[in-house]
Amino acid sequence: xxxxxxxxxxxxxxxxxxxxxxxxxxxxxxxxxxxxxxxxxxxxxxxxxxxxxxxxxxxxxxxxxxxxxxxxxxxxxxxxxxxxxxxxxxxxxxxxxxxxxxxxxxxxxxxxxxxxxxxxxxxxxxxxxxxxxxxxxxxxxxxxxxxxxxxxxxxxxxxxxxxxxxxxxxxxxxxxxxxxxxxxxxxxxxxxxxxxxxxxxxxxxxxxxxxxxxxxxxxxxxxxxxxxxxxxxxxxxxxxxxxxxxxxxxxxxxxxxxxxxxxxxxxxxxxxxxxxxxxxxxxxxxxxxxxxxxx
Amino acid sequence: xxxxxxxxxxxxxxxxxxxxxxxxxxxxxxxxxxxxxxxxxxxxxxxxxxxxxxxxxxxxxxxxxxxxxxxxxxxxxxxxxxxxxxxxxxxxxxxxxxxxxxxxxxxxxxxxxxxxxxxxxxxxxxxxxxxxxxxxxxxxxxxxxxxxxxxxxxxxxxxxxxxxxxxxxxxxxxxxxxxxxxxxxxxxxxxxxxxxxxxxxxxxxxxxxxxxxxxxxxxxxxxxxxxxxxxxxxxxxxxxxxxxxxxxxxxxxxxxxxxxxxxxxxxxxxxxxxxxxxxx
Numbered sequence: 206x207x208x209x210x211x212x213x214x215x216x217x218x219x220x221x222x223x224x225x226x227x228x229x230x231x232x233x234x235x236x237x238x239x240x241x242x243x244x245x246x247x248x249x250x251x252x253x254x255x256x257x258x259x260x261x262x263x264x265x266x267x268x269x270x271x272x273x274x275x276x277x278x279x280x281x282x283x284x285x286x287x288x289x290x291x292x293x294x295x296x297x298x299x300x301x302x303x304x305x306x307x308x309x310x311x312x313x314x315x316x317x318x319x320x321x322x323x324x325x326x327x328x329x330x331x332x333x334x335x336x337x338x339x340x341x342x343x344x345x346x347x348x349x350x351x352x353x354x355x356x357x358x359x360x361x362x363x364x365x366x367x368x369x370x371x372x373x374x375x376x377x378x379x380x381x382x383x384x385x386x387x388x389x390x391x392x393x394x395x396x397x398x399x400x401x402x403x404x405x406x407x408x409x410x411x412x413x414x415x416x417x418x419x420x421x422x423x424x425x426x427x428x429x430x431x432x433x434x435x436x437x438x439x440x441x442x443x444x445x446x447x448x449x450x451x452x453x454x455x456x457x458x459x460x461x462x463x464x465x466x467x468x469x470x471x472x473x474x475x476x477x478x479x480x481x482x483x484x485x486x487x488x489x490x491x492x493x494x495x496x497x498x499x500x
Numbered sequence: 501x502x503x504x505x506x507x508x509x510x511x512x513x514x515x516x517x518x519x520x521x522x523x524x525x526x527x528x529x530x531x532x533x534x535x536x537x538x539x540x541x542x543x544x545x546x547x548x549x550x551x552x553x554x555x556x557x558x559x560x561x562x563x564x565x566x567x568x569x570x571x572x573x574x575x576x577x578x579x580x581x582x583x584x585x586x587x588x589x590x591x592x593x594x595x596x597x598x599x600x601x602x603x604x605x606x607x608x609x610x611x612x613x614x615x616x617x618x619x620x621x622x623x624x625x626x627x628x629x630x631x632x633x634x635x636x637x638x639x640x641x642x643x644x645x646x647x648x649x650x651x652x653x654x655x656x657x658x659x660x661x662x663x664x665x666x667x668x669x670x671x672x673x674x675x676x677x678x679x680x681x682x683x684x685x686x687x688x689x690x691x692x693x694x695x696x697x698x699x700x701x702x703x704x705x706x707x708x709x710x711x712x713x714x715x716x717x718x719x720x721x722x723x724x725x726x727x728x729x730x731x732x733x734x735x736x737x738x739x740x741x742x743x744x745x746x747x748x749x750x751x752x753x754x755x756x757x758x759x760x761x762x763x764x765x766x767x768x769x770x771x772x773x774x775x776x777x778x779x780x
Contacts, residue, residue, distance in 0.1 A: 305589070382625060383586070384621045384622075384623070384625040385625040385627065385628075386586065387583050387586065387621065387625070388627065388687065388690075389627060390583060390586070390614060391581055391583065391614050391617065391618070391619035391691070391700075392615065392637055392638035392694055393611040393612065393614055393615035393638055393641045393642060393694060394641055395610075395611055402629075402637070403627060403628065406629070407628040409628075
């Protein structure tokens with residue numbers, strides 16, 4: 206009996222460790238695979254040229270990724286600026302001010318938002334956001350736009366990020382002990398002062414984590430953005446102009462024009478860039494969380 | 501409800517107190533009482549937590565709320581500074597008169613009212629900030645901006661709780677870096693800094709080792725010269741050591757109250773007798 210229990214123990218241990226190693230190996234293998242496929246392009250061009258050049262002429266063998274990187278960063282930042290404050294204050298309201306009933310109503314709504322396929326968000330973007338940008342928002346700012354723009358991409362992305370960020374922020378604020386809130390209130394804090402000094406401060410690592418998740422999600426989102434962003438090479442600060450983010454480049458072109466030398470490698474390099482940027486974003490936020498958790 | 505007349509007088513047994521004496525003492529306490537609770541009820545949709553509580557709490561004494569878990573001691577304590585407002589499922593009715601003001605009335609300045617009552621929880625909850633900022637927090641909320649005044653108050657109150665020598669070289673360290681016992685004393689210093697008149701202590705030593713417990717108990721004995729302390733505890737010996745007045749609660753009601761010698765050594769009700777036998 207003891208031998209059987211020990212054997213079961215060992216097997217479960219091996220299973221758990223094995224699972225962990227497989228999970229750890231996945232990103233390593235993805236990174237190696239992408240690098241391997243992108244290597245031909247990296248052998249012919251310097252990394253600086255690939256990242257900082259804006260010349261994209263695959264037929265001539267020129268692969269400047271700057272417009273794609275710029276569009277990706279622009280759309281992601283826009284989505285973050287639009288969604289982060291909204292999620293933060295909604296989560297604070299739901300967990301600290303509203304009645305439990307409202308939170309119970311909102312949780313399934315958030316889950317539904319998270320479960321909607323991105324293509325549906327894309328269609329919604331084409332039907333609602335694109336006309337809104339071309340017909341109302343751009344004219345309001347004295348600009349003209351087809352509507353297929355960085356702003357449309359940012360808005361659609363922001364809506365897509367909301368359920369993920371909001372859900373995580375609600376979880377974060379729920380973990381803060383009631384005793385800590387009571388301590389703050391009993392020292393004479395108003396409800397808002399308690400939120401400011403205790404909830405936000407104590408939840409800060411979690412807030413950063415939620416924002417990091419949102420940014421990583423926004424940076425890698427493909428289909429919905431591709432449908433509304435215009436897919437035109439541009440480096441412009443105007444949100445009403447079209448852009449062309451990295452995921453859209455890959456999704457639009459993979460499997461096409463493969464006869465062009467190095468085109469396949471270029472798309473793999475775009476994927477590698479995405480992978481590395483998301484890795485850096487995550488590492489940065491991890492570091493930030495580690496620093497702020499010590500408070 | 502078996503609400504008893506309040507019979508506090510040091511060293512006096514219940515037998516020797518005549519009805520007239522009782523009335524006189526009750527009147528006296530009414531005059532010196534800092535808190536007067538009248539017909540306090542706290543309910544949820546599932547039932548009553550506190551049932552028709554009537555209690556006079558005298559000034560500069562340690563009042564111990566005693567009773568089994570779930571009898572409503574903590575709810576009663578939290579009703580006193582209206583922390584029950586945080587729990588929207590609770591319906592609170594009745595009067596709590598503190599220094600002549602009914603704090604249950606709408607439009608009360610809750611911040612000012614709560615600053616008059618320091619709160620010490622079962623386990624310490626230091627704010628997510630440094631040791632210094634924890635003590636300074638309440639002062640800043642009070643509108644005190646002078647760095648000199650704040651620094652002086654931080655030092656004075658950390659000294660009062662016997663923590664100054666242990667932390668004076670690391671005031672900027674996170675409060676969570678302190679041991680649990682030190683954190684509890686820090687929370688007490690933080691509460692004292694805002695100059696309350698009442699200290700609400702909800703089993704403040706339940707998470708502490710015997711040495712830290714003794715430090716807190718001694719502090720309470722010193723502090724009662726200037727503060728009214730309302731202490732929730734399960735520990736009968738602690739009640740005996742500290743209490744000037746014991747209130748025994750059971751299922752949301754006050755069953756008996758009086759001097760600890762009367763209550764803990766000569767209980768009148770079967771419930772309290774059983775509680776004391778089981779507790780010992």
